[in-house]
Amino acid sequence: MAKARTQFICQNCGAVSSRWQGKCDSCGEWNTLVEENPSAGIGASPSGRAMRKGSPVALVSLAGEIEEAPRLATGISEFDRVTGGGLVNGSAILVGGDPGIGKSTLLMQASAAIARNGHDVVYVSGEEAVAQIRLRARRLDAIEARVGLAAETSVENILATLNEGSPPALLIIDSIQTLWTDLAESAPGTVTQVRASAQALIRHAKKTGTAVVLVGHVTKEGQIAGPRVVEHMVDAVLYFEGEGGHHFRILRSVKNRFGATDEIGVFEMSSNGLREVPNPSELFLSERNSNSPGAAVFAGMEGTRPVLVEIQALVAPSTLGTPRRAVVGWDNARLAMVLAVLEAHCGVRFGSHDVYLNVAGGYRVSEPAADMAVAAALISSLSGKPLPADSVWFGEASLSGSARPVAHSSARIREAQKLGFATANVPKGSSDLAKIGMNVVEFEDLAAIAAQISLSEK
Numbered sequence: 001m002a003k004a005r006t007q008f009i010c011q012n013c014g015a016v017s018s019r020w021q022g023k024c025d026s027c028g029e030w031n032t033l034v035e036e037n038p039s040a041g042i043g044a045s046p047s048g049r050a051m052r053k054g055s056p057v058a059l060v061s062l063a064g065e066i067e068e069a070p071r072l073a074t075g076i077s078e079f080d081r082v083t084g085g086g087l088v089n090g091s092a093i094l095v096g097g098d099p100g101i102g103k104s105t106l107l108m109q110a111s112a113a114i115a116r117n118g119h120d121v122v123y124v125s126g127e128e129a130v131a132q133i134r135l136r137a138r139r140l141d142a143i144e145a146r147v148g149l150a151a152e153t154s155v156e157n158i159l160a161t162l163n164e165g166s167p168p169a170l171l172i173i174d175s176i177q178t179l180w181t182d183l184a185e186s187a188p189g190t191v192t193q194v195r196a197s198a199q200a201l202i203r204h205a206k207k208t209g210t211a212v213v214l215v216g217h218v219t220k221e222g223q224i225a226g227p228r229v230v231e232h233m234v235d236a237v238l239y240f241e242g243e244g245g246h247h248f249r250i251l252r253s254v255k256n257r258f259g260a261t262d263e264i265g266v267f268e269m270s271s272n273g274l275r276e277v278p279n280p281s282e283l284f285l286s287e288r289n290s291n292s293p294g295a296a297v298f299a300g301m302e303g304t305r306p307v308l309v310e311i312q313a314l315v316a317p318s319t320l321g322t323p324r325r326a327v328v329g330w331d332n333a334r335l336a337m338v339l340a341v342l343e344a345h346c347g348v349r350f351g352s353h354d355v356y357l358n359v360a361g362g363y364r365v366s367e368p369a370a371d372m373a374v375a376a377a378l379i380s381s382l383s384g385k386p387l388p389a390d391s392v393w394f395g396e397a398s399l400s401g402s403a404r405p406v407a408h409s410s411a412r413i414r415e416a417q418k419l420g421f422a423t424a425n426v427p428k429g430s431s432d433l434a435k436i437g438m439n440v441v442e443f444e445d446l447a448a449i450a451a452q453i454s455l456s457e458k
Helices: 077-083 103-116 130-139 155-164 191-208 229-233 280-284 332-345 368-383 409-418 446-455
Strands: 007-010 033-036 092-097 121-125 147-151 170-174 211-216 236-241 248-256 264-270 273-276 295-302 305-317 325-328 353-359 391-393 423-427 439-443
Touching: 007 191, 033 191, 077 236, 077 248, 077 264, 092 103, 092 191, 092 229, 103 121, 103 130, 103 147, 103 170, 103 211, 103 273, 121 130, 121 155, 130 147, 155 191, 170 191, 191 211, 191 229, 264 280, 280 305, 295 368, 295 409, 305 368, 305 409, 325 332, 332 353, 332 368, 332 446, 353 368, 368 391, 368 423, 368 446, 391 409, 409 423, 439 446
Parallel strands: 092 211, 092 236, 121 147, 121 170, 170 211, 295 391, 325 353, 391 423, 423 439
Antiparallel strands: 007 033, 236 248, 248 264, 264 273, 295 305, 305 353
16 A cells, blocks of 8 residues: 655745655744645645546637726725725725734724625634634624624635625635634644635635635735635735834735735724824824934835825944944934945945934835935934925936936926925926926936035034
8 A cells, every 4th residue: 555645835936846854944943844745635746536538618808899897896995095995896805914003993893894884794814813803893883784704714614704795895714724624634823724725715806806814814924814815815915013012003015916016005994993194194204303404304205196105213332343224114224325326425324323314103115216315314313414494305326326207206296396305406307397386406426415404514
């Protein structure tokens, strides 16, 4: 009798190994390999199952008419902005975030808003009892009769419940790592179970037109736990971000087949749940001290929305042999590049100073347009001269020390003008600035910025 073949699958990255080992060779994580049987269920070899005869599929022309996908608007404008105008019927959305960040709160408020519009919603929790969900709904003032609750982890039981009556408009699964299906023999939370459960729910969504929202746990690195194939299976991947010490949360889209992938929605956490923030710039600048050196206001872009945040820099003499470089909210390698450019082309020396950089409010900046704002904040902190309180900065720095224009210059300046700023410091050659009623100062390189700050009065 042939010996049963087993394999070991990493629960962090999904890599397959023929033998157990303490460390995964692919992702480097320890104690993540779990034994699974590939001879049955999902992952079984093709030879173990008889292949059925397929049927031909009707082909349509690529030049046919385009139909707008029907959407299910929640009424929460920040949530609808990120999803591209609302949830598409029959779509699958994966929502990830740190524990306690507010994922369940956001989805409970969204389900109540949809129920108020006359749609049926089913909320299935694998982590909480029905009584706990009701307590949260009461605190959020989100008690709606059209929201059905269930505490269940079996995929077959969930699908059987959904097939009993008319399909709901929205199905929320909290969370996908707690589900299990009879198609896979491994334990709940393993790669095989997560993939099989997600596949069954997505198949149900496409067949019935129900929008499915899956909540996913995150790893220590902030990525959604489980195989990356789940992210490829769903139509949209949203991350709910925020710092524990700050009261605001950001819903960010990293994948969306029905909308933009760089939109954000900003919420403020309160005792009554999440509150929408229609103007995030006012929130990020609310506690700003305009008279302190080392603070520069950066006009950034998140999708189609301009956002103004404060870049804070502290340059202090160091007693260490190797000065410290600490960054919060920005790329550490990008800071090293800006420091090297300032030393090589502007004559600004940081070799004997510790450098600390922070984006106020816990916000994260990813675009290179923040280079000029960071450079201005660093020079201001080193010289001890505060920047003008009514000025904003944006622009990319090259390795030669020149300032390069960035996209959406007019949108950034209009947002700054709306908040009362009078001067925009931009790279020379920025487009779409002809009809803007605001003082625009253009710089060719970072050396000109250093010269202007050095000549300013302390």
